[in-house]
Amino acid sequence: MTISLGLTGNMAMGKTTAAAMFAEMECPIWDADATVHSLYNIGGGAVAPIADLWPHVVSDGRVDRQNLKDHLNEHRDDLAVLETVLREKLAQSRRQFLDQNSDAKMIVFDIPLLFEKELDQEMDATACVFVDHDTQHARILERGTMTADQVKFYLSKQMPIAQKLARSDFRIDTSTFDRAQKDVHHIYDTLTQHMTGTAP
Numbered sequence: 001m002t003i004s005l006g007l008t009g010n011m012a013m014g015k016t017t018a019a020a021m022f023a024e025m026e027c028p029i030w031d032a033d034a035t036v037h038s039l040y041n042i043g044g045g046a047v048a049p050i051a052d053l054w055p056h057v058v059s060d061g062r063v064d065r066q067n068l069k070d071h072l073n074e075h076r077d078d079l080a081v082l083e084t085v086l087r088e089k090l091a092q093s094r095r096q097f098l099d100q101n102s103d104a105k106m107i108v109f110d111i112p113l114l115f116e117k118e119l120d121q122e123m124d125a126t127a128c129v130f131v132d133h134d135t136q137h138a139r140i141l142e143r144g145t146m147t148a149d150q151v152k153f154y155l156s157k158q159m160p161i162a163q164k165l166a167r168s169d170f171r172i173d174t175s176t177f178d179r180a181q182k183d184v185h186h187i188y189d190t191l192t193q194h195m196t197g198t199a200p
Contacts, residue, residue, distance in 0.1 A: 003106040003191050004098065004122065008114035009129035010158045011151070012139035014174025015110060018129050021184040022108045028101040032111045035093050036086060040065060045089045053081065073150065079157070087117075094122070105192050115167055116159050127187055128168035130161055131175050 007022070009015045019029050039046035040063035050068075051058040057067040072079050094109065101107050111119055120126050131139075140151055165171055170190075172183040 002098070002102055002104050004124045005106055005108050005187070005191065006114045006120050006123035006126040007108050007110045007129070008112060008126065008164060008168070009172075009174075010112075010136070010161050010164070011155060012136050012143070013131050013161070014129045014172070014180060015112070017174055017177075018127075018172050018180055018184055019108060019110045021181055022106075022188065025184070025188050026104070027106045027108045027188070028097070028104050030094060030097045030107065030109045032090065032109075032113075035090060037065075039086065039089055040068075046085055049085050050082070053085070054078070069150075073153070076153070106188065113158070115164055116157070120167070125169045125187075125191055126167070127170040127172055128161070128164045129172045129174050129180075130165060131173070135175060 005022075005027075007015060007019060009018075019031065023029050036046075038044055040050075041047075042061045044062070047058060047061065047063055050063050054068075054071055057064055057071050059067075068082075072082070098107060109119075109123065111117075114120050114123075114126065140146065146154070170183070170187045172187070173179040
């Protein structure tokens, strides 16, 4: 049996760091954001349907992510349309990834909107990364890739972190590297030992 762990958290809370730690423990990682990038790239399954909807955001056979972001900032109701385009393609990718890694003890599905899209129902367990509000905003500002208005908009699409933590089976404190690593190891040991019937 392969365990499916849904990994989530809000913007700049350390999900990438936690996923890398699981990868070091030989857990295959399915990354929702990376999968969307591939769907937007040349030959990607989302290029044609997006070109039909908004031709101006597609150039040279790929979706221009900045143009798409600008379009969505001006036409925010279109975000729901985009999500409809992507939903089944992402579901198919997850199924294929699970089949391709069926010999792994645990697969980690890195999904920012895990609870918002009710994808936790596909998982055997869930884990949420977290830091305090001030640390989160400091990390966002350090990136320098979004305006304050854009940050506010995208955060409004995410469930408050307190709710995600309440719904998760495990928590990962990413305020320091050591704390995150300790939590990741605890999750891996607990789930894999439970799978084999060994007491943690």
